[in-house]
Amino acid sequence: xxxxxxxxxxxxxxxxxxxxxxxxxxxxxxxxxxxxxxxxxxxxxxxxxxxxxxxxxxxxxxxxxxxxxxxxxxxxxxxxxxxxxxxxxxxxxxxxxxxxxxxxxxxxxxxxxxxxxxxxxxxxxxxxxxxxxxxxxxxxxxxxxxxxxxxxxxxxxxxxxxxxxxxxxxxxxxxxxxxxxxxxxxxxxxxxxxxxxxxxxxxxxxxxxxxxxxxxxxxxxxxxxxxxxxxxxxxxxxxxxxxxxxxxxxxxxxxxxxxxxxxxxxxxxxxxxxxxxxxxxxxxxxxxxxxxxxxxxxxxxxxxxxxxxxxxxxxxxxxxxxxxxxxxxxxxxxxxxxxxxxxxxxxxxxxxxxxxxxxxxxxxxxxxxxxxxxx
Numbered sequence: 001x002x003x004x005x006x007x008x009x010x011x012x013x014x015x016x017x018x019x020x021x022x023x024x025x026x027x028x029x030x031x032x033x034x035x036x037x038x039x040x041x042x043x044x045x046x047x048x049x050x051x052x053x054x055x056x057x058x059x060x061x062x063x064x065x066x067x068x069x070x071x072x073x074x075x076x077x078x079x080x081x082x083x084x085x086x087x088x089x090x091x092x093x094x095x096x097x098x099x100x101x102x103x104x105x106x107x108x109x110x111x112x113x114x115x116x117x118x119x120x121x122x123x124x125x126x127x128x129x130x131x132x133x134x135x136x137x138x139x140x141x142x143x144x145x146x147x148x149x150x151x152x153x154x155x156x157x158x159x160x161x162x163x164x165x166x167x168x169x170x171x172x173x174x175x176x177x178x179x180x181x182x183x184x185x186x187x188x189x190x191x192x193x194x195x196x197x198x199x200x201x202x203x204x205x206x207x208x209x210x211x212x213x214x215x216x217x218x219x220x221x222x223x224x225x226x227x228x229x230x231x232x233x234x235x236x237x238x239x240x241x242x243x244x245x246x247x248x249x250x251x252x253x254x255x256x257x258x259x260x261x262x263x264x265x266x267x268x269x270x271x272x273x274x275x276x277x278x279x280x281x282x283x284x285x286x287x288x289x290x291x292x293x294x295x296x297x298x299x300x301x302x303x304x305x306x307x308x309x310x311x312x313x314x315x316x317x318x319x320x321x322x323x324x325x326x327x328x329x330x331x332x333x334x335x336x337x338x339x340x341x342x343x344x345x346x347x348x349x350x351x352x353x354x355x356x357x358x359x360x361x362x363x364x365x366x367x368x369x370x371x372x373x374x375x
Contacts, residue, residue, distance in 0.1 A: 049318065058087075060083050063106055064093070086371055119142070120144040135154070157322060162326035168201050182212050184249055187255035202249065226257040247273070252277055275295070283332075284343075300357040306359075
């Protein structure tokens with residue numbers, strides 16, 4: 001066969017391949033569009049509240065006073081993902097502990113057309129005035145770990161991690177492990193509603209268990225809480241040689257992180273830590289061989305964000321909501337983490353701790369319909 005004919009055959013063959021590929025691509029696109037159309041037609045929005053018929057018109061703002069920690073990231077992510085799954089427009093903001101920035105953001109957002117607000121860690125009296133302004137403008141408001149006086153404002157829901165249960169889980173485990181006889185250090189800071197509730201449980205438990213003696217305490221909330229805690233615990237360990245300090249009760253994981261580092265550097269792994277709250281980095285610290293962090297009581301922060309979003313959505317829809325709402329707490333044991341051969345994270349912790357991160361609470365059928373429509 002002549003070279004010219006061969007060349008023509010090759011060109012023709014390549015053209016055929018390109019044509020078929022184009023047909024296939026067009027066919028695949030048509031299938032995807034058809035499936036999407038079928039899904040949309042199958043999802044009934046009949047029972048969806050009128051305000052949410054076009055859910056993209058609903059705007060929610062999440063404003064958190066504290067920040068810079070994994071708990072904040074998880075909380076904000078949970079709220080944003082839940083809202084966006086329903087097709088809502090969700091914006092999040094962390095003031096990183098700056099009260100002025102926190103209140104400025106609330107005042108600024110008030111003029112930006114949001115339908116609902118989630119206010120997190122608004123612990124000061126000024127938060128009451130800020131929330132009143134939101135309510136007066138007809139905004140739906142849910143608050144998390146905030147000033148308890150907010151409960152007096154009509155229409156506002158206060159949510160929390162059930163701090164009494166968290167503190168009870170952790171301190172009772174410590175008491176049990178040491179048969180009611182131990183010298184402990186207490187890591188706690190005043191001025192925050194959840195800390196006040198945790199401290200009330202701690203105080204009561206020590207009164208009922210006089211063999212548990214507090215010999216040291218420390219606590220600051222700063223841009224470097226863990227670093228300052230590490231330095232403070234290092235001094236405690238120098239002051240109290242082996243045999244004089246048995247355990248540490250840390251009411252915040254930022255405290256526990258600093259305490260773990262101090263204990264490891266001092267080679268004092270006989271001092272055990274019982275904490276509250278959890279994050280990905282916390283789980284890694286607990287799982288390490290020889291880690292002094294034995295237990296932590298916690299609620300999934302991502303689920304907290306999601307449930308707060310469901311609450312503010314219900315309010316925006318005009319549905320009845322409770323004045324207060326507590327989330328279920330869990331006690332996470334180091335032994336359970338170390339048994340797992342996997343790298344345990346917040347996402348797969350449910351494989352170690354059944355029920356973790358899962359809840360259909362407050363999830364109405366109309367919310368599920370919106371999620372299907374916007375999937």
